[in-house]
Amino acid sequence: MLLLLVVLTTSVAAEELENPYTGGIDVRMGQRFFLSKCTSCHGVDAKGGVEADGPDLTTGSFRHATTDAGLFRVIRDGIEGTSMRGLRREKEQVIWQLVTYLRTLSDRVDVDSLPGSPKVGRQVFGRLDCGRCHMVDGRGGRLGPDLSRVGERRGPNELAEDLTEPSAEVAPRWWTVRVNRADGTVVEGLRMGEDTFNLRIMDGEERLRSFAKAGLRSVERILESTMPAEPLSDDERDDLVAYLASLRGSES
Ligand code: HEC
Ligand code: HEC
Incomplete structure (x- = not known):
């Protein structure tokens, strides 16, 4: 890593x-x-x-x-x-x-003009359990961005890149940090915020945790995205892209 x-x-x-x-x-x-x-x-x-x-x-x-x-x-x-x-x-x-x-x-960008099928993509999304980390229309996890309107934010090429190279560009909101405490224990999670004295993270179980900085040996940023790069077939990727491109809030 x-x-x-x-x-x-x-x-x-x-x-x-x-x-x-x-x-x-x-x-x-x-x-x-x-x-x-x-x-x-x-x-x-x-x-x-x-x-x-x-x-x-x-x-x-x-x-x-x-x-x-x-x-x-x-x-x-x-x-x-x-x-x-x-x-x-x-x-x-x-x-x-x-x-x-x-x-x-x-x-x-007309979803119908894309090679994949949004309907099949929705099934792939469910089968690969993407909802473990991503919310769509109020359902899903919080360990990754809400995808309810991702089709407005990201074009098809960008979406394909999100799936195949998740670590290419990770916004600071989704930075993962590894907290090394003075007692030798280690905790990893999403960095939620910090001030002069405390660092707050959300761990893999979506629990919010706060650490006094004075009690920390070091904090490392993990550059890799927590988003797994799934080995997708070309069809799966096209279908997922079509599905994600179709997520445009109320229109979808
Ligand atoms: C372990 C948690 C996790 C899982 C599982 C996961 N993702 Fe992600 N995903 C993230 C995180 C964190 C980010 C933000 C950081 C980044 O861009 O890599 C992200 C980013 C994305 C983005 C870019 C969103 C944006 O607003 O820019 C898309 C699209 C996406 N994921 C789709 C998927 C799909 C489709 C699956 C299932 C194949 C999936 N993710 C599975 C955690 C996850
Ligand atoms: C005098 C001409 C001119 C004006 C005025 C102009 N642009 Fe551009 N813009 C260009 C050119 C030329 C490029 C492509 C540069 C290149 O990549 O070679 C470009 C590229 C861009 C890109 C990047 C496109 C890409 O594919 O990455 C964006 C975004 C952009 N312009 C937005 C704007 C916005 C917003 C405004 C108004 C505030 C604006 N431009 C005004 C000439 C202009």
Whole structure:
């Protein structure tokens, strides 16, 4: 297992967090900003510029980012050596709202056009017990992200990557830590939060546990995702992707 010794800090840089602005109003604000600042290169429908060279942003996956935090960075910092300039002067909120808006565009990925079957995918999801860690429509575990609307957040290519390379990009919310206590015992779990004195984790049984930092020998971050990389057949992967892509909140 891959291990790295880290000193955990109390604050995580803003851009490492999950998108805090994902409501309906944020979609509209993001769209408004997009229409005023981005269409000259990406087109009014965001499908790519006619005269300019901005790429299609509606395909459901991005070349330069896979997570929301990654998209945030692309929009804030721009892409070096291209006409895509960053928005360093804008408020973080505006950039997150753009991310939210761009994510809704991939809604247009038509589930029927995918090679897999959502219906079969739902069965595979049950058979592989993915619900042990993931909630869908209020049912399931809390050891991984809620997938009820994952089809809005992630495009088909990203979903396929989530399944085959779960450790590629793990958001800090899902970092696992190994706590080495002064008495020699070891506890592993998801890092839920910390302050100057205490570290809180959720262990594999979903129990919340708090440790006084003074009583710890060390804390290691486990870089690998707790999400197992299942050996999936091509069909199973396609079906799971179609099922996950179909999870879009109320529409599903
Ligand atoms: C002057 C032209 C121009 C403007 C204006 C512009 N872009 Fe871009 N954008 C580009 C180009 C060109 C690329 C592709 C760069 C590359 O990969 O070679 C790009 C790439 C991107 C990407 C990454 C796409 C991918 O597949 O990873 C995102 C996201 C993006 N732009 C969002 C925006 C947003 C949001 C705005 C408005 C705030 C905006 N762009 C304004 C030209 C522009
Ligand atoms: C032991 C717990 C566990 C099991 C079992 C598990 N996952 Fe995960 N999964 C996670 C964690 C933790 C993450 C977040 C970290 C990461 O991206 O790897 C995650 C991430 C994901 C994501 C990305 C979600 C997002 O919002 O970006 C998808 C999709 C996913 N899992 C699907 C599945 C499917 C399908 C199965 C069954 C084959 C499964 N998971 C089984 C723990 C699990």
